[in-house]
Amino acid sequence: HTATLLQDGRVFLTGGESDSGELASADLYDPATRASTATGKMLAARSEHTATLLLNGQVLVAGGANGAANLNYASAELFDPSRRTFSATGSMAAPRYGHTAVLLSSGKVLVVGGATDSGVVVSSAELYDPATGTFTKTDSMTGPRYGHTATLLADGKTLIAGGRDSFSSTTYLRCAELYE
Secondary structure, X not given: XXXXXXXXXXXXXXXXXXXXXEEEEEEEEEXXXXXXXXXXXXXXXXXXXXXXXXXXXXXXEEOOEEHHHOEEOOOEEEEEOOOOEEEEEOOOOOOOEOOEEEXXXXXXXXXXXXXXXXXOEOOOEEEEEOOOOEEEEEOOOOOOOEOOEEEEOOOOOXXXXXXXXXXXXXXXXXXXXXXX
């Protein structure tokens, strides 16, 4: 599942897996009351997706997998915390799961790496523009990565580090690269 800190201090929890398969459920956790409240369902049950807080307070939920249904998603949806609703937005160029997503200082979201619906680890990257609700391809990484991290640095660059370059690999990458 994912856990995303909202602008009002609550935490948005969504998706993941249970004994019966992937979940579409979503909850809002309030640290002041230490209580979690159900807040609707995503349009698709997902795990290994990303959930990124946008500058406008909405959350972009992108990609992911549903192993029980043998599906991987290129689709994305927006969660509006004030209305507690989900709505569809643009789709990525290809399905991906196990990827990372980072909010850039421009307000766009960098989605990078992960695996495709055929289980191939990829180096491709896309940018989501909240103003248009669309994804566009951007420069790829130097090599494929799955299970890596991506961190926005103070200078506006994104550090992409670690992960694996294939599912058959038992070793993890010891290299990093920068996205500008």
